[in-house]
Amino acid sequence: MNSDIQAYNSKQAEEDKAICTLLAQEISKALPEAEHKIWHAHPVWFLDGNPVAGYSKLKDSVRLLFWSGQSFDEKGLKNEGSFKAAEIRYTYADQVNTKDLKRWLKKARDIQWDYKNIVKRKGVLLRLK
Numbered sequence: 001m002n003s004d005i006q007a008y009n010s011k012q013a014e015e016d017k018a019i020c021t022l023l024a025q026e027i028s029k030a031l032p033e034a035e036h037k038i039w040h041a042h043p044v045w046f047l048d049g050n051p052v053a054g055y056s057k058l059k060d061s062v063r064l065l066f067w068s069g070q071s072f073d074e075k076g077l078k079n080e081g082s083f084k085a086a087e088i089r090y091t092y093a094d095q096v097n098t099k100d101l102k103r104w105l106k107k108a109r110d111i112q113w114d115y116k117n118i119v120k121r122k123g124v125l126l127r128l129k
Contacts, residue, residue: 001024001025001036002037002043004037005036005038005043009021009024012057012062015091016057018093019062019090019093023055023064023101024043024055026098026105030102030106031047031052031053034052035047039054041056048116050067050112050128051116052066052068052108052109052112053067053104058089061090062090062091063088064087064088064090065080065085067112068108068111068112068113069108070085071111072107074086074100076088084113084125111129113125114127114128
């Protein structure tokens with residue numbers, strides 16, 4: 001795992017650290033070809049330069065975000081923002097359902113909107129896969 005992501009996880013309180021470490025391990029295992037780094041101060045995984053999954057510490061939880069998650073058709077994910085992102089929030093590591101997470105990560109690979117070129121296209125989002 002990227003040392004910057006390890007440092008990010010290590011800075012968290014114990015329960016949040018457990019959530020972040022579990023998410024990082026599962027995401028890296030499911031998307032071994034993905035580049036992963038700290039992006040806009042949070043751990044994010046990219047496929048061909050396109051952000052697909054990441055997490056961030058919020059005031060009361062850890063948010064797992066899928067950039068194309070609204071297209072996954074999954075009840076466990078809630079729409080986030082005005083584009084195609086969807087999220088789930090965790091307050092305890094045992095809330096992370098790894099079976100669901102693996103399914104969502106497969107969809108993150110298979111269903112992608114082109115966030116990499118959103119600025120060039122002036123906010124227009126096109127489906128890649």
